[in-house]
Amino acid sequence: MLRFRLKPTKEQEQKLFYTFYLCRKLYNQALEERITYYREKGISIRYTDQQNQLPTWKQEHPEYKEVHSQVLQNVLQRLDQAFVNFFEKRARFPKFKNKFMFRSITYPQARARYFHENQVYLPKIGWVRMMAHQPFDAASVKIINVKFHDGRWDVNLTYGTEAVVSRTEIQNAVGIDLGVLSLIATSEGEFFENPQWLQKSEGRLKRKQRQLSRKKKGSKNREKAKQKLQCLHDHVANQRKDHLHKISRSLVDRYDLICMEDLPVTGMMKNDRLAKSIANASWGKLATYLEYKAKNAGKHLITVPPHYTSQRCSGGCGTIVKKNLSVRLHQCPTCGLEIDRDVNAAINILHRGLEIRHQAS
Structure with a gap:
């Protein structure tokens, strides 16, 4: 498109x-x-x-x-x-x-x-x-x-019909872990920030909403206030889309195989404490961008089950190290590996993606 x-x-x-x-x-x-x-x-x-x-x-x-x-x-x-x-x-x-x-x-x-x-x-x-x-x-x-x-x-x-693009031979692969603090952490230790556009504009949105609520219903001033509020919402959405497009393009250009989690976003949105942050991160939209960009470029995208990707040690021992969201460092008592928890998850995602591809071939 x-x-x-x-x-x-x-x-x-x-x-x-x-x-x-x-x-x-x-x-x-x-x-x-x-x-x-x-x-x-x-x-x-x-x-x-x-x-x-x-x-x-x-x-x-x-x-x-x-x-x-x-x-x-x-x-x-x-x-x-x-x-x-x-x-x-x-x-x-x-x-x-x-x-x-x-x-x-x-x-x-x-x-x-x-x-x-x-x-x-x-x-x-x-x-x-x-x-x-x-x-x-x-x-x-x-x-x-x-x-x-x-x-x-x-x-x-x-x-209507997309041209068939020949698939690129896989020479380099990456696993990506989706998050809220950092939008993406890769298996190579790279982080993509989450600018949190909605939170940054929340003050202005609230002011515009209050201005709208004070206008008389049916008046031209209310119509103008409503248009200004809508324009601000559109601006936030455009900022988010632009950021996701740049990230997806960067990943597709650099890697032949991208492995990512198949997250149940709809179910996760039921968490009242995280719903706003998850919606603002737009994981589903990022997955869509990666999918069609990879397809058009002849690259490969694999989604893997997300179970225990953050808890399992990626150092080779496979130990399950339980930790809540506040713990940002993975510390394995078995092999002694210390690594950022999101990078640890991204490495596990990469390993699972490679296994799935090997089984399919």
Whole structure:
């Protein structure tokens, strides 16, 4: 996937915001319909049922003729996926969206003719200026996603079929241990800091939240305060993403095999004392970045079970040395090894990864 900056005109920007409004209205209406239908009849509405109702919806609401049909179908697909995530216990029950929670639209069937020089064609919107900072294969782009965040417009281009990249022969490997104090500790003793962007901006976020709470509901000042708060949240998210991208790129460029823990992040988030720190570390997002970067570069990524990686001695004796989170030094009474506990865990992760790869081959 590639992301480029968009530079829509004021007229195009108004059309995009109006499209967001209509799509959000459809999403909320479809969600209300599902809830009401289940309460009255005890059965759920399927995506295909709601999709088949779109022509009737357009007749009853002529303004929806200004929105591309595939964009509307994608809105219903988002809602359907939200219910799938809920039933599979991967997310909470879908909730109604406000204007700050619905800020993107998707064209799921892009065409090569939608791109011309530094422009992208968005049906019902027109040709929009695109700041393409690198070349790309327009014929391979299958999905176009337009998003507004942090006061700017971006377009995400997704390729339908990825080119097969030959795997690199493994000459060097590394194990990485994910943490809160240090985001990553490697088996070679290198540490990547955890900047804790959320904690650093917490004071400003609280002030913005208090300013928002004092504004009169429905007023323009409240709307402005809400936008400022949202921009600050976006800024923190962008800082976090940028840091994770740099770390993942550094690891993929230097190592042919990366071994990491397969952590149960969802279960760990239930710990009230660590939930905020774990969420701010974004271990899941880092794993995603490593996975697709390694795949594109022909490198290897292996996830291993995390059991006893911190407790087991990596010096060769395999002794289990129990210690709580406050103990930062691994001291083995059997072989006398003294090493940082996170580095010890990273070495164990590397050993397990190499074992798994050997067994697979």
